[in-house]
Amino acid sequence: MTPQVLGLNEWTGLTSLLVTLWLFAFLTITFAINMLIGHALIPSLAFTRQLPFVVRLLRPIFYVVAAIALAADILVVLQLGNQLGILQIIYPRLLI
Numbered sequence: 211m212t213p214q215v216l217g218l219n220e221w222t223g224l225t226s227l228l229v230t231l232w233l234f235a236f237l238t239i240t241f242a243i244n245m246l247i248g249h250a251l252i253p254s255l256a257f258t259r260q261l262p263f264v265v266r267l268l269r270p271i272f273y274v275v276a277a278i279a280l281a282a283d284i285l286v287v288l289q290l291g292n293q294l295g296i297l298q299i300i301y302p303r304l305l306i
Contacts, residue, residue, distance in 0.1 A: 214300055223296035230293055234286045241279040248272030 214220075248269045255261040 227293045230290050237279050237283040244272045244276035
């Protein structure tokens with residue numbers, strides 16, 4: 211299976227695909243960290259009194275940031291589905 215010769219359009223498409231993949235990874239990690247802090251760490255540390263009780267008021271902020279990251283992640287996945295067509299141009303025969 212030999213790839214096609216890459217021109218300027220293919221390199222631009224691959225660059226866009228790579229940026230989208232990095233954005234997907236960043237948003238997924240942002241969502242996971244904010245959910246972990248808001249849903250697990252803050253309540254646990256506030257219950258054991260290792261953090262002041264006032265810190266529990268910060269939980270909604272972490273939930274909002276996590277929801278925004280999840281919504282953006284869904285949009286990035288939809289965009290990623292549209293950009294995967296560049297791979298069929300480079301490798302026209304996916305199955306042998």
